[in-house]
Amino acid sequence: MRPSPIQAATSWAGECCGREAELGTVEPGKLADLIVVNGDPLADISILSDTKSIALVVKDGAVAMNRMAATQR
Numbered sequence: 001m002r003p004s005p006i007q008a009a010t011s012w013a014g015e016c017c018g019r020e021a022e023l024g025t026v027e028p029g030k031l032a033d034l035i036v037v038n039g040d041p042l043a044d045i046s047i048l049s050d051t052k053s054i055a056l057v058v059k060d061g062a063v064a065m066n067r068m069a070a071t072q073r
Contacts, residue, residue: 032060
């Protein structure tokens with residue numbers, strides 16, 4: 001199976017840096033920086049650069065920006 005660009009930029013990057021114990025995947029005890037987008041970045045990676053498509057940002061495990069609540073009303 002061909003790896004996704006997202007996998008290469010996250011879990012593999014953590015491994016390459018020798019920091020897989022703290023980075024690269026979403027698991028208890030790891031640092032959590034992530035974004036949630038409205039769309040499928042595997043179908044179109046450019047969605048990650050479209051600020052209007054960003055629904056949620058988590059930085060250091062805390063919600064930094066949340067547009068999801070507003071869109072679910």
